[in-house]
C-alpha cells in the first residue's frame with residue numbers, strides 16, 4: 001500500500017468515526033429532547049417547507065462538534081451552515097431529514113452526514129433513531145446497517161418493483177410530480193412515500209425498497225444516502241448520462257435502474 005493510499009484510508013476512518021459520533025449525539029438529542037409542544041420556528045420556500053427549533057439546534061450541535069474535531073474543514077448544512085474550509089474536506093449535513101415527520105411525531109426521520117474530499121463523497125452516515133438503525137458507508141469499503149453488511153435486493157421485473165418517491169414543497173411542482181406518479185403507479189408493484197430521502201436511499205441499500213426516485217432534493221438530502229446505496233450495489237444517477245442532482249435523483253440495482261431511468265425520462269420526471 002502506498003503512503004498516499006494509506007493516508008487516504010486513515011482519513012476515511014477518521015471521517016467515519018466523527019460522522020458516527022456526531023450523528024449519534026444529534027440523534028439522541030432529537031429523540032430524547034423533542035418538546036411535546038414542538039412547533040414551526042420558520043418557513044422557507046413555502047408555508048409547508050418548515051424548520052423547527054430542533055432542526056436548528058441539531059445543526060448547531062453537529063457543526064460545533066465538527067469545528068472542534070476538524071476546524072479546517074468546510075461545512076454545508078440545510079439550516080444555513082456554510083463554511084468554505086481549507087482542508088479540501090467538506091461536510092454535508094441534514095440535521096433532520098424528514099422534518100415534517102419529526103414535527104408530527106412520525107418515526108421516519110434521520111440525521112444525515114456526509115464527508116466529501118475534493119468533491120468526492122468518502123463517508124456517508126444516516127442515523128435513524130426511531131428505527132434503532134444507523135446506515136453507513138466508506139467509499140470502496142461497502143455499506144452497513146448497524147454492523148451488518150447492506151446489500152440491495154436483486155432487480156425484479158419492472159412490474160414487480162416497490163418504488164419509493166417524494167414530493168416537493170411547492171404546489172406547482174407537487175402537481176407535476178403527482179402526474180408522473182399517477183402514470184407510474186399502475187406499472188410497478190407499488191409506491192411508497194416515506195418522507196425522508198436519506199432513509200429512502202438507505203432502504204434501497206438494505207433491500208427494503210427496489211428503487212427510489214425524487215425531483216427537487218438538495219445535496220444534504222442525498223449526499224450520504226447516495227454513497228450508502230452505491231456501496232450496497234445500487235446504481236444512482238439523474239437523467240440519462242447525468243449524476244444525481246436536484247433535477248432528479250434515482251437509485252436502484254442494475255437492471256432496474258436503467259428501466260426506471262428510461263421511464264422517468266419519458267414521463268418528464270426531471271422537470272416541473
Ligand code: LIP
Pocket residue numbers: 078094096097098099100165166167168169195196197198214217221
Ligand atoms: C425532505 C426529503 C423528502 C422530500 C421532502 C423533503 P427535509 O427533506 O427528505 O424526500 O420528499 O419534501 O425535502 O426537508 O425533511 O430535510
